[in-house]
Every structure is written in C-alpha cells, then in structure tokens.
Amino acid sequence: MRRNAAFITNAWPAVIVSALAVAALVGLLMLGSGNRSGPRAGDAVVFYCAAGMSEPASAVIAQYREEYGVDVQLEPAGSGTLLSRIRTTRPGLRGHVYLAADQTYIDRARELGLVAESVPIARIRPVIAVAPGNPKKIASIDDLITGDLRVVLANPDAASVGRVTKKSLEAAGKWDRLAARVTDGAGVSFVGTVNEVAVAVETGAADAGIVWDSVAKLTGLESVDDPAFSKGDQTVTAALVVPNDAPAAALHFIRYLTARDRGQRAFADRGFDVVADADTWADRPTLTLMAGAMLKPAIDAAVTDFERREGVTVNRVYNGCGILVAQMKTGTQPDAYFSCDISFMTDVADRFDPAVNVSRNPMVILVKPGNPRKIRSLRDLASSENLAIGFAHPENSALGALTDRLLLRANLHADLYARNRVIHGDSGHLVVNQMAVGSLDAAVVYRSNALANPDNAGAYELVAIPDADAIATQPFAVSKNAAHPQLTRRLFNAITEAAPRERFDDLGFQWVLPADKAVSP
Amino acid sequence: MTDAPTQPTRRRSALADVVFIGALWKLGLIYLILIVAMLVALETFTTPAHILEALDSPAIRYAVTLSLISATLSTLLSLWVAVPLGYLLSRYSFRGRSLLDAIVDIPIVLPPLVVGLGLLVLFQTAPGRAIEDAFNAVTGRHITFDIPAVILAQFMVACAFAVRTMRVTFDQNSPRTEQVALTLGCSRSQAFWMVVVPESRRGMLTAATLAWARSLGEFGPVLIFAGATRMRTEVLPTTIFLELSIGEIEAAVAVSLLMISAAVTVLVVARVFGLKGSLL
Numbered sequence: 001m002r003r004n005a006a007f008i009t010n011a012w013p014a015v016i017v018s019a020l021a022v023a024a025l026v027g028l029l030m031l032g033s034g035n036r037s038g039p040r041a042g043d044a045v046v047f048y049c050a051a052g053m054s055e056p057a058s059a060v061i062a063q064y065r066e067e068y069g070v071d072v073q074l075e076p077a078g079s080g081t082l083l084s085r086i087r088t089t090r091p092g093l094r095g096h097v098y099l100a101a102d103q104t105y106i107d108r109a110r111e112l113g114l115v116a117e118s119v120p121i122a123r124i125r126p127v128i129a130v131a132p133g134n135p136k137k138i139a140s141i142d143d144l145i146t147g148d149l150r151v152v153l154a155n156p157d158a159a160s161v162g163r164v165t166k167k168s169l170e171a172a173g174k175w176d177r178l179a180a181r182v183t184d185g186a187g188v189s190f191v192g193t194v195n196e197v198a199v200a201v202e203t204g205a206a207d208a209g210i211v212w213d214s215v216a217k218l219t220g221l222e223s224v225d226d227p228a229f230s231k232g233d234q235t236v237t238a239a240l241v242v243p244n245d246a247p248a249a250a251l252h253f254i255r256y257l258t259a260r261d262r263g264q265r266a267f268a269d270r271g272f273d274v275v276a277d278a279d280t281w282a283d284r285p286t287l288t289l290m291a292g293a294m295l296k297p298a299i300d301a302a303v304t305d306f307e308r309r310e311g312v313t314v315n316r317v318y319n320g321c322g323i324l325v326a327q328m329k330t331g332t333q334p335d336a337y338f339s340c341d342i343s344f345m346t347d348v349a350d351r352f353d354p355a356v357n358v359s360r361n362p363m364v365i366l367v368k369p370g371n372p373r374k375i376r377s378l379r380d381l382a383s384s385e386n387l388a389i390g391f392a393h394p395e396n397s398a399l400g401a402l403t404d405r406l407l408l409r410a411n412l413h414a415d416l417y418a419r420n421r422v423i424h425g426d427s428g429h430l431v432v433n434q435m436a437v438g439s440l441d442a443a444v445v446y447r448s449n450a451l452a453n454p455d456n457a458g459a460y461e462l463v464a465i466p467d468a469d470a471i472a473t474q475p476f477a478v479s480k481n482a483a484h485p486q487l488t489r490r491l492f493n494a495i496t497e498a499a500p501r502e503r504f505d506d507l508g509f510q511w512v513l514p515a516d517k518a519v520s521p
Numbered sequence: 522m523t524d525a526p527t528q529p530t531r532r533r534s535a536l537a538d539v540v541f542i543g544a545l546w547k548l549g550l551i552y553l554i555l556i557v558a559m560l561v562a563l564e565t566f567t568t569p570a571h572i573l574e575a576l577d578s579p580a581i582r583y584a585v586t587l588s589l590i591s592a593t594l595s596t597l598l599s600l601w602v603a604v605p606l607g608y609l610l611s612r613y614s615f616r617g618r619s620l621l622d623a624i625v626d627i628p629i630v631l632p633p634l635v636v637g638l639g640l641l642v643l644f645q646t647a648p649g650r651a652i653e654d655a656f657n658a659v660t661g662r663h664i665t666f667d668i669p670a671v672i673l674a675q676f677m678v679a680c681a682f683a684v685r686t687m688r689v690t691f692d693q694n695s696p697r698t699e700q701v702a703l704t705l706g707c708s709r710s711q712a713f714w715m716v717v718v719p720e721s722r723r724g725m726l727t728a729a730t731l732a733w734a735r736s737l738g739e740f741g742p743v744l745i746f747a748g749a750t751r752m753r754t755e756v757l758p759t760t761i762f763l764e765l766s767i768g769e770i771e772a773a774v775a776v777s778l779l780m781i782s783a784a785v786t787v788l789v790v791a792r793v794f795g796l797k798g799s800l801l
Contacts, residue, residue, distance in 0.1 A: 010710055010711055010713070010714030010715065011710075011714060014714075014718075018597055018601065021593075021597055022594065022597060025590050025593055025594050025597075026594070028586070028590055029587070029590055029591075029668060286663070288666060288748070293763055296749075296763055297769075300751060304751055304752070313753075314750070315666040315667075315748045315750050315753075315754070316748055316749055316750045316751070317666070317744075317745075317748040317749065318744075318748075318749050318763055319744055319745070323634065323745070326638065327638065327641060327745060330638060330641055330642045330645060331642065331645040332641055332645065332665075429765070430765075433770070
C-alpha cells in the first residue's frame with residue numbers, strides 16, 4: 001500500500017504533464033475535425049407531400065421534431081399540383097422536399113432541373129375503393145362504366161392517382177367511356193386529391209372511387225382489384241428541391257423520412273408496401289469507399305463535395321487494388337468499391353451487387369523516341385534481346401496483372417523474361433518516370449499514365465497494343481450488405497456526374513458508363 | 522587496433538591526430554553530403570509556386586497539423602510504455618526475457634503494410650469490435666478509419682523503437698546509484714523517479730525523438746488501418762504516397778519538403794530544450 005502511494009506521489013509530475021499534453025493535443029485535433037452538419041432547431045424544412053401520403057408523413061414529422069427539435073412544415077396537395085407549385089414559385093420561396101406518389105413526377109421535375117437527389121419509400125397501386133361490405137357489389141371497372149353508380153375520380157392533371165388511373169384505363173381501352181360519364185354529368189366527377197376521393201366514398205357521397213391501395217387501407221374502405229391496374233404499381237419517392245443553398249438540412253430529413261427504422265416504418269405500419277433496400281437511420285452516416293489509387297484524382301474532390309452536401313462522412317481508402325482486395329479478405333467490408341480493373345473485382349464479387357463499368361484505360365507500349373528497336377507489338381518485345389523493359393508489379397497492380405495475362409495468353413511470357421531484363425515498378429506512373437529519365441528501353445503502361453505529364457512528350461513514343469484484352473475497365477460496386485444502400489448509390493451518382501466525368505477525361509480515361517445508368521436499379 | 526599507443530612523440534601524435542580526425546570527418550561527411558545532395562536534387566523537382574500551392578490547400582494544412590499532433594501523441598504514449606518496459610527488460614532477468622525482447626522487435630521487422638493489416642484484422646474480431654463499440658459509446662468516434670487508427674498505427678511501430686532505446690539507456694546507466702538510493706532508504710519507486718528517471722533523461726529524449734520521427738514518417742499501416750480520407754485521416758506521408766502513385770512528382774516533393782522543414786524545426790527545438798534540461 002505504502003509503496004503504491006509512494007509510486008503515485010513520485011509519478012505525479014510526469015502524469016500531470018503527460019495528461020495535460022494529451023488533453024491539449026486531443027483538443028487541437030477536435031478543433032480541426034469538428035464536422036457535424038446535421039440540422040439544428042431553427043432550420044425550417046418545407047415539405048411538399050402528395051396528399052395520399054400526408055397521414056404517415058405527419059407521423060414522421062412529429063417523430064422527427066421530437067428527436068431533433070426541427071420543425072417540418074407539411075404542405076399536402078396532389079402530386080401534379082405540387083409540381084406546378086414548384087415550377088411557378090421562385091427559388092427560395094419553394095418547399096425543400098417534394099414527395100410524389102409516383103416517380104414519374106420526380107422524373108419530370110428532374111428533367112426540368114427542379115429536383116436533385118431522390119429516394120424511393122414504398123410501392124403503391126390504384127384500387128377501386130368501396131364502402132365496407134361492398135353494398136353495390138362492385139367487381140371491376142366495367143361496373144363503374146356501365147352501372148348507374150356515383151363515382152369519384154382524382155383529376156388526372158392534379159393528382160398522381162388520377163394520372164395513373166387514366167394511363168392504366170387508356171391502355172385497357174376503357175378510359176374514354178369512363179371519362180364520357182363525367183362530361184355527360186352522369187354521376188362521375190373529378191376531385192383534386194386522392195384523399196377527397198376517399199372522403200367521398202367514406203361519407204357515402206359516392207359509391208366508388210379510385211384510390212391508392214394504401215389510402216383504402218388507411219381509411220377502412222374496402223378495395224376491389226381490377227386487372228387494368230395490374231401494371232399500375234408506382235413508387236412513392238421523396239426528392240430534394242433545387243436550387244437549395246443548404247441542402248444538408250433537407251437531405252437529413254429525406255434520409256430520416258426514408259430510413260427503414262424511422263420514416264419508412266411509419267409507412268409500413270400504415271399498410272404501405274415499402275421498398276426493400278432502404279437505408280438504416282444514422283444522424284451522420286459513415287460510408288467507407290475503397291478505390292484504386294489511380295482513381296483518386298478523378299473522384300476525391302467529388303467525394304468531398306458529396307460529404308458536405310449530404311452531411312455525411314465518407315471514409316476513403318486508396319491503395320493498389322491488390323492490397324484493397326487483401327484488406328477486404330480480412331473482413332473489412334467497404335460500402336462501395338471502385339476497382340482499377342474487373343480482374344480485381346472477380347475475387348470479391350460475391351460481396352457486392354452487380355458492378356457497373358464506369359471507365360476504361362487502354363494499355364500502350366512506350367518506346368524510345370524514333371523507336372530505334374522497331375517495336376510494333378508485344379511479340380516484337382519478346383523477340384528482342386537485352387532490352388530493359390518496365391512493367392507494373394504483376395500482383396499489386398491491375399496494370400501489371402493485365403500485362404502478365406496478355407503475355408501468358410500470347411505465349412510470350414517466358415521468352416520475354418528470358419531474353420530481356422524486366423523491371424517491375426510499383427505502378428504505371430513509376431514505370432513512366434523510369435522511362436522518362438531514360439533508364440528503360442520499353443515499357444507497358446496505361447495510356448493515361450503516358451499522357452499524364454506533358455513534360456514527358458519528347459521522352460518516349462506510344463505504340464498501341466491492338467488487343468481487346470489490352471485495356472483495364474474500372475467497375476464500381478455497392479456492397480450487398482451496405483447499411484445505407486441508397487446513400488451509397490447517391491455517392492456513385494455524385495462521382496459520375498458531369499463535372500467529375502470531365503476529370504476522368506482530363507486524366508486520360510475513356511468514359512463507358514451509359515447516361516442515366518444507376519447501380520443495380 | 523590491438524596495440525595500445527606506446528609513448529609516441531608529441532609531433533607524431535599531433536600529425537596522427539589530424540589524419541585520424543580528418544578521416545572521421547571524411548567518412549561522416551560522405552553521409553551528410555549525400556543527405557544534402559538528395560534534398561537539393563529533390564528541390565529541382567519543385568518550384569516555390571508548388572510549395573505555396575501546397576501550403577495554400579486546407580487539406581495539406583490539415584495533414585500537416587494532424588501529422589504533428591498525432592506523432593506527438595503517439596510519442597507520449599510510446600514513452601509511457603517504453604520507459605517501464607525498457608527498465609524491466611534491463612534490470613530484471615526472468616524466464617522468457619529473451620522471448621519478450623524478441624517480441625518487442627516484431628513491429629520493427631514486420632513490413633509496415635502487415636502491421637496495418639494486422640491491426641485491421643484485430644479490430645474485426647469480436648474483442649476488437651467490442652473495444653471499438655465501447656470507444657464509440659464514450660467518445661462518439663470510431664477507431665478504424667478514424668483518427669485513433671492513425672495514432673494507434675504510428676504507436677505500434679514507434680513504441681518498438683522507443684523500447685529498444687530505453688532498454689539500451691538503462692543498460693548503460695549503472696544500477697549502482699539506484700542501489701545507493703535504496704540503501705539510503707528510498708523505496709524502489711522513489712529510487713526510480715528520483716534517480717533512474719533523471720539519469721536517463723538523454724535516453725528518453727533520444728527515444729522520444731526517434732519515436733516522433735518514426736511516427737511522422739509512418740504511412741503503410743496508416744493507409745491500411747486509417748484510410749486516406751482528406752481532412753480526416755490523411756497525414757503528410759499518405760499525401761506524398763498518393764501524389765506519387767498518380768505521377769504528381771512536383772506536388773509530392775513540395776509536400777515532402779514541408780514535412781522535412783516541420784520535422785527539422787521540431788527536432789532541433791526539442792534537442793536544444795531537452796539538453797538544457799527544461800524538457801521532462
């Protein structure tokens with residue numbers, strides 16, 4: 001005991017000095033990395049919500065206020081009405097979040113440049129709503145057309161359910177006859193929103209109406225399916241209205257609204273058929289992105305912008321793809337993986353959703369100016385003698401692995417290595433540098449490596465390799481068990497948007513991603 | 522070598538001394554010139570514009586700050602481990618001491634990438650995850666791919682060097698003074714804090730400098746275990762490595778020169794103050 005006490009007394013100064021130093025240093029670190037950007041009370045979010053979804057939406061808003069103290073102002077109306085409101089209201093006075101009953105409105109808004117990020121919540125489809133017990137024995141649309149029933153429909157121009165009803169019935173060849181009853185004044189009328197349709201049926205003002213299945217469930221009406229609506233499934237989708245100066249607050253609410261354990265649950269509880277791959281809620285989610293080091297200059301700035309915009313954290317791990325694969329095999333599962341080549345995807349493909357090819361990088365042979373050894377192909381390389389030839393490392397880099405595979409497939413590997421001096425560089429750029437300072441006679445690198453530094457223009461010549469396999473393809477994949485699959489997809493979109501795409505071009509990559517291509521739709 | 526000098530004349534001795542010292546200088550200078558020449562050669566690969574551009578970037582400034590702070594933190598941690606461990610290894614002989622000694626060397630001989638991979642695997646295991654979760658519950662931060670990973674990765678390697686240095690320091694300090702203190706009525710811990718620690722101040726300074734320099738230059742394990750997230754876990758050496766791996770020699774060299782000047786400043790200041798005795 002006494003000894004312990006003595007130890008402490010004597011150790012005191014050192015302990016205090018160390019503790020103070022640690023505290024000061026940790027404090028400094030905190031100062032440097034304070035990056036919470038969630039919403040604060042006082043940020044008001046204005047939420048344009050399709051009328052049929054306003055019931056679950058109010059529940060989500062209440063829960064959100066309780067959890068974060070942020071007021072969300074709900075403005076329900078028909079999806080089409082809301083879109084018009086966005087179009088006609090000045091930016092700044094518009095709502096921040098737009099939830100449409102079907103994705104068509106979101107797509108149209110996007111074409112008009114009015115919304116950016118969008119997230120699906122649930123699937124809905126139109127049904128015929130009738131009073132409980134179906135007193136008029138309504139069995140199909142035909143009964144609405146031929147019978148002497150009072151029918152209420154949502155206006156096709158204002159409400160999503162009206163639009164889908166019209167489209168489905170047109171396809172079935174029944175719309176004109178039903179619409180004719182409206183103009184005849186024969187018991188069919190249009191109202192503005194799906195909720196008004198439901199109220200009309202509920203109060204007995206109408207015998208039948210066409211509403212979303214979820215609305216029928218919610219109001220206790222009985223639904224009758226009609227084959228005409230079998231293809232009428234729609235995706236309830238929330239989107240960010242743009243322009244928006246501080247999108248993080250609105251996106252925070254959109255993430256909350258669509259999270260499987262927050263907003264989406266309110267929809268599920270009310271009988272909505274919710275989409276399967278929703279994100280798990282996190283105030284400030286963290287994604288991990290693994291990417292080949294060569295891709296860093298093309299994507300890093302875009303990833304940083306994405307973090308700021310969404311108010312999320314993206315951990316980035318850049319390295320040779322061989323090393324990244326080794327890391328994954330230790331059990332570190334990134335949310336997304338942007339590989340240098342397909343060959344470094346196959347080994348870990350079972351962990352990811354199907355990958356999407358984003359860009360390509362063709363390989364070339366570099367030779368000395370004037371090509372003194374007359375090298376026109378890999379075969380020429382293999383048949384020459386005593387050349388110093390630079391390749392990238394066959395195991396650590398995609399380029400090296402591809403080079404090796406090309407040589408093996410053409411049966412040139414043994415000859416080339418036996419007759420010449422092969423030098424392995426860590427990456428294509430290192431090999432190019434060795435070529436530029438004159439220590440190599442020839443090298444195999446990516447075209448982007450060779451063109452990266454304009455100062456090297458006179459130091460070597462490029463010889464194309466006319467082989468379909470002499471090209472690396474960079475695939476992007478989202479983890480199968482990502483906690484935030486929607487957010488990860490938005491990260492992909494952020495990386496492949498127009499501006500980042502230009503970076504790829506500048507760096508010598510060829511773009512192969514077709515327009516409007518999303519990861520595993 | 523084996524002959525002791527046998528009464529040489531003064532003149533012969535003076536001449537021999539000059540030759541001898543001259544030879545020492547020549548051998549030493551080769552290395553010094555090599556270092557300086559290397560720096561000059563590096564300099565030709567960059568321009569003041571590149572250095573200014575690097576300094577102007579918030580990401581680089583953040584990397585500089587993070588590098589300096591994390592290296593200092595891992596040095597402090599290393600000293601708190603290295604002094605006791607070095608002392609135990611030096612003063613006490615016990616069964617398994619050579620094994621312990623060898624274990625301490627493992628982080629030095631392991632390729633840096635493997636150290637990072639090892640840490641990553643460790644924090645994927647159940648106990649590792651438990652630690653990570655507990656840490657997250659208390660601080661709201663993660664270990665893996667976050668700043669603690671940077672410090673831990675640096676500490677793993679730096680500490681091994683510090684332990685080595687402290688062990689040698691204690692080996693060289695005679696245990697006599699300590700024994701005298703004990704016979705004068707000091708407890709073991711009093712003797713340790715009042716005699717052993719002051720005696721080994723130079724050793725500690727060396728250990729700290731070595732650990733700090735090592736931490737500052739560490740990037741293999743950091744890249745694997747902490748990632749390279751701009752403005753979060755990107756330290757200077759990761760910046761340099763990544764710039765080089767995409768062929769940006771000029772930028773890499775500019776950042777390297779920044780790192781060298783920061784390191785030299787800190788090391789010189791530490792030595793001056795440390796030898797005056799006002800440090801520790």
